[in-house]
Amino acid sequence: xxxxxxxxxxxxxxxxxxxxxxxxxxxxxxxxxxxxxxxxxxxxxxxxxxxxxxxxxxxxxxxxxxxxxxxxxxxxxxxxxxxxxxxxxxxxxxxxxxxxxxxxxxxxxxxxxxxxxxxxxxxxxxxxxxxxxxx
Amino acid sequence: xxxxxxxxxxxxxxxxxxxxxxxxxxxxxxxxxxxxxxxxxxxxxxxxxxxxxxxxxxxxxxxxxxxxxxxxxxxxxxxxxxxxxxxxxxxxxxxxxxxxxxxxxxxxxxxxxxxxxxxxxxxxxxxxxxxxxxxxxxxxxxxxxxxxxxxxxxxxxxxxxxxxxxxxxxxxxxxxxxxxxxxxxxxxxxxxxxxxxxxxxxxxxxxxxxxxxxxxxxxxxxxxxxxxxxxxxxxxxxxxxxxxxxxxxxxxxxxxxxxxxxxxxxxxxxxxxxxxxxxxxxxxxxxxxxxxxxxxxxxxxxxxxxxxxxxxxxxxxxxxxxxxxxxxxxxxxxxxxxxxxxxxxxxxxxxxxxxxxxxxxxxxxxxxxxxxxxxxxxxxxxxxxxxxxxxxxxxxxxxxxxxxxxxxxxxxxxxxxxxxxxxxxxxxxxxx
Ligand SMILES: [Zn+2]
Numbered sequence: 001x002x003x004x005x006x007x008x009x010x011x012x013x014x015x016x017x018x019x020x021x022x023x024x025x026x027x028x029x030x031x032x033x034x035x036x037x038x039x040x041x042x043x044x045x046x047x048x049x050x051x052x053x054x055x056x057x058x059x060x061x062x063x064x065x066x067x068x069x070x071x072x073x074x075x076x077x078x079x080x081x082x083x084x085x086x087x088x089x090x091x092x093x094x095x096x097x098x099x100x101x102x103x104x105x106x107x108x109x110x111x112x113x114x115x116x117x118x119x120x121x122x123x124x125x126x127x128x129x130x131x132x133x134x135x
Numbered sequence: 136x137x138x139x140x141x142x143x144x145x146x147x148x149x150x151x152x153x154x155x156x157x158x159x160x161x162x163x164x165x166x167x168x169x170x171x172x173x174x175x176x177x178x179x180x181x182x183x184x185x186x187x188x189x190x191x192x193x194x195x196x197x198x199x200x201x202x203x204x205x206x207x208x209x210x211x212x213x214x215x216x217x218x219x220x221x222x223x224x225x226x227x228x229x230x231x232x233x234x235x236x237x238x239x240x241x242x243x244x245x246x247x248x249x250x251x252x253x254x255x256x257x258x259x260x261x262x263x264x265x266x267x268x269x270x271x272x273x274x275x276x277x278x279x280x281x282x283x284x285x286x287x288x289x290x291x292x293x294x295x296x297x298x299x300x301x302x303x304x305x306x307x308x309x310x311x312x313x314x315x316x317x318x319x320x321x322x323x324x325x326x327x328x329x330x331x332x333x334x335x336x337x338x339x340x341x342x343x344x345x346x347x348x349x350x351x352x353x354x355x356x357x358x359x360x361x362x363x364x365x366x367x368x369x370x371x372x373x374x375x376x377x378x379x380x381x382x383x384x385x386x387x388x389x390x391x392x393x394x395x396x397x398x399x400x401x402x403x404x405x406x407x408x409x410x411x412x413x414x415x416x417x418x419x420x421x422x423x424x425x426x427x428x429x430x431x432x433x434x435x436x437x438x439x440x441x442x443x444x445x446x447x448x449x450x451x452x453x454x455x456x457x458x459x460x461x462x463x464x465x466x467x468x469x470x471x472x473x474x475x476x477x478x479x480x481x482x483x484x485x486x487x488x489x490x491x492x493x494x495x496x497x498x499x500x501x502x503x504x505x506x507x508x509x510x511x512x513x514x515x516x517x518x519x520x521x522x523x524x525x526x527x528x529x530x531x532x533x534x535x536x537x538x539x540x541x542x543x544x545x546x547x548x549x550x551x552x553x554x555x556x557x558x559x560x561x562x563x564x565x566x567x
Contacts, residue, residue: 005517007515007517009510009515009522009545009547010547011545011546011547011550037519039519039522039523041544041545042522042544042545042546044517044519044522046517060512063512063547063548063549064547065510065511065512065515065547065548066512066515067515067516067517069517098518
């Protein structure tokens, strides 16, 4: 199972992320992870939230360009070398990672992965020391 | 339908004779009432008797926007103040505005030509018509208003402003016709969308659009989103206001109300009159105006003139699409760039909203052009590479049309300021 990531188009403009987080906060939507891909004039904010459908609705109402992307969310032990082991395994099986971001939470580390081949990636991850989250 | 077939379908010989008589009368009138023209003619060693037919118009002096400014406020007015019943002013972005006084007869001519335009679009006394040009000093609102009244349709003087309320009126009063700027029509379409309504909820069938240059693609977009047929309405306050020319059902150029406004095309550099079919600067002489008549007013609008009887039956000369205005023409790295060129490229791409802004600057003695466009929500992809490719495709298209490269900036939908009147599309930060 994959999870839904929100991808949001943002102009590189002061305060724009602030506006977005304010809107989500106002509607009680909690952000669990995010990362920003940026170019000289625009950025794409990648966001994992607790209530995906409501977040999409709320942001579309505020005229944001939003879309949903399937990504893989894994949880591995927060110890040195554990992520490396997983990535090594994926690489050996020709799975290319377009982007990823991670955050540690106590003795666990959460990693969001956007692979070139989701099905194959999921299958290979099952052989690794990690949990695949479905939120 | 034709409002005044006697004039609109007059034979060319009769039109020539009528224009000749009217020009002679006009030249006599301004010679004796406007010192500016008398002085100019005397300098050219020209007397009113030298004008024997409309073909002699080439002997007459030109009038420019600067002449109008220099003679602010009433220097070019020919009628005595007691005869003036209304004054309009054109928005001067720099310097003095242009003040135009109208006599009662001028207003009658104006509502006559406006009624001709509306009839050509298919408006009848059974229509309910919203005038959404600004009312006030600008000629758009009141000019269109009295045309609709003259025709006998019901006029709803909505002006610009509260757009949601306007849409409710369009829906509830079953408004069938509208006059506004094309950019305001697009704004209406967006607002309709935002209110959760579609073209099927309203009954608009005819739109008269003008007061700013627009393109075929913009027309298609407006027609599709508002569910109407859009016609060009041309005019300028120095000549009269809206109603100088209009499209007919054939939409093959705009018929000029030639018995009142005599058109010429000139080479803007040599000032020579050019033959029909050649692009140049459009020039008008107001053949019947009393308040502030003008001889050979240089509009700065670039277009061509066409003769020949139109399939609609009108014999009047037609003007082609305005290809740009020589005064909003930008010269960037020595290349002439018209915002309308950028517009037509953007309108050809589904991925962008029909909103844009050109930012011109000069960095290290090199002109730069930035084109800001809004990404349409449906075309957003979460993949940076895809977005950069989209940006590059637009940049490549612009380059092939403009011959200079532009820095494309993708903006969020709805982030470029919408205007209700003439929209501001260019910011030139160069200190020249
Ligand atoms: Zn016609």
